[in-house]
Amino acid sequence: MRKATSILLLVLLLACSNKKNNYDASGTFEADEVIVSAQQTGQLLSFTVNEGDNLSKDEAVGLIDSTNLVLQKQQVQATLQSLSQKTADVQPQIKLLRNQLAVQQSQLDHTINERNRFQRLVEAQAATQKQLDDLNAQVDQLQKQMLVTQQQIAVQQSNTGTQNRSILSESDPLKKQVALIDEQLSKATITNPMAGTVIAKYAQQGELTASGKALYKIADLRVLNLRAYISGEDLPNVQLQQQVKVLVDDGKDSYKTYDGVITWIAGKAEFTPKTIQTKDERANLVYAVKIKVKNDGYLKIGMYGEVQLTPAANKETK
Template sequence: MKSSGYSVVIMFLLMACHRNNEVFDATGSFEADEVIVSAEATGKIESLSVDEGTILKQNAVVGIIDAENIELQKEQVQASIAALREKTVDVAPQVQKLQDQITVQQAQLDNLLHERARLENLIKSDAATGKQLDDINSQIDVVRKQMAVTRSEIEVQRTNSSTQNRSILSEQEPLEKRVKQLDQQIHDANIINPVNGTVLAKYAEAGEMTASGKALYKIADLSTLTLRAYITGGQFSQVRLGEQLKVFVDNGADDYKTYMGTITWISDKAEFTPKTIQTKEERANLVYAIKVKVKNDGFLKIGMYGEVRFH
C-alpha cells in the first residue's frame, strides 16, 4: 500500500511539472505582506470606514475611538496649570514703588550735595558756620543710608518672590508633561491607516468597544505579491538574490499567464516539503524556500499557485 501511494504522488508531480509540455523548476503560492491594524486607544468605536476590498491610502484617518474622557482629563490638568500661575507673586509693582522712592531720595541727595558745596564756599568767606556744614553732612548721610535700605529691600523682594515662584512653578513641569501625554492619547484615538493597500478582513464595527492592541482590520498592498516557492538542495546553487526569472500562473486549463519576478529572499535553512507544494524532483524530503516579488496587474490573488523557471 505504501509503494502504491508513493507511485501516485510521483505521477501527480510529473504531471504537475510537465503539464502542457512545460517544465518548471519550482512551484509555490502567492502571498502578501499583511498588516494587522490594531487600536491604539481604549473606548467605543465611533466610526470605522473600512470594508473588505476597500482600497486605503497611507496615513488616512479611517475611524475614531471615543476620547471624551481623555479630553476632560486634559482640561482638568490645564485648569491646574492656570491655578498655579495665579499663585505666583508678581513683585513688579512693589519694586517699581521702591525704585520711585530711590528717585526721590536721589533728588534729595543731589540738593543736599549742592547745598554743601555752597556752604563750603561761604565758610571760606566766613559767611557760614561749621555747624551748618556739619548739619548738612548729617542729612547727606541719612539720605544715603535710606537709599541703601531701599535698594536692599528691592533685592529682598526679588529674591523672596523668585524663591516662592520657583517652588510653585516646579509643580507646573510635570503637569505640562501630563498634558502632552493626554494629547498623544487623544491623537491615538484616531484610527490611522499605516500603509497603502486593500482591506482583506475586518474585525470590528462602529459602536463596539475596543482596547489598545485589539485588531481592527487586516490590510495588504496587492500591487506587488510574493510567490513563496520551494527548491531542492540540487537547485540551491542555481539561484541568487536579485535574479530575474519568469513566473507562470494558470490561465485556463491549458494556458499560462507569464510575469517577470525578482528573487528577494532565499532561506538558508532546509525544511520538509509542505504537503501542498510540488517540486521539480519527485518530492524531495528537504527543500529551501525562496521569495519572488511579482508586480500585480490585478490578475494575481493571494493563495493562487505560481510556477517559476530559472533559465
C-alpha cells in the same frame, strides 16, 4: 480503430508527462499582510472598513472615543493658565521704594546745601561748630537711609524674581503633559498605514476596543509573492533578482504565464512542506524562495503556481 485509440492514449500520456516536468519549483501565492491594531482604548465611534475595500495610505478609516483625554488636556491647560495668576508683580513695591528714595535724595541735597552754608558761617564766625556738626550728622544719616532703600529695592527684585521663576518652572512639565496628550489624541484616529485591499475585518463600529487589539488586515494585492520550493540540485541555478517564468493554471487545460523576480532565498534547507502530494517528495530537503509577481487581478492568495528557471524547451526530459 484500436490502433487509433492507442495512439491517442500515448499522445495524452506524453502531454501529461511534459506538463508534469515543465517546471523547476512550485508553491503558493502569498501577500505582505499588515494587521492594523487600535492604538487607544475606547469605543469605536466610527469604523468604515469593509472586506474588499481598497484603501489609500494615510487614509482615516475610524475614530476611537477619546473624551477622557480631552478632559485631561483641558485640566492641564487650566493648571498651566493659573500659574500666571500665582506670580507676584514686583513693580508696585519697587515704585514705592523708588519714590521713597527720591524723597531721601531731595532731603540729602537740601541738607548738604545747609551744611555748606553753615560751613561758610563757621569760617566767618557767624555760626557755632555744633550747628555744623549736627548738619554733618544729618547728611551721614540720610546717605545711610538711601543705601538701605537701595538694598531693599534689590532684595525685593531678587526675591520676587526667584518666587516667580519657581512658579513658572512648573509650566515646562505641564506643557510636556499637553504634548503627550496631543500625541495620544492623534492615535484616536485610525489611520491606514499602507495602500492595499482589506482582506479581513475583526471589529465593528460601536464595539469597545483596546490598545493593541487587531481591527483589520490589509495587503497590497497589486504584487504577490510566490513562495516556492526548489531542490538542492537546482539551488546553484538560482540567484537574487533573477528573472523567472511563473505558470498558473487558467482552468482551461493551459497556463497563464507571468514574469517573476526572485527576491529571497532561504539560507538553509527544510523538508518539503506537507502540501506536496506524495510522501516520497515530502521527505526531500528543499530550499524556499520568494518570487515577486505583478498581479493583473487574476492571482489570488493561496493559489498554486509553478516556476520555470529556464525555458521548457531547454530542459531535459526526465
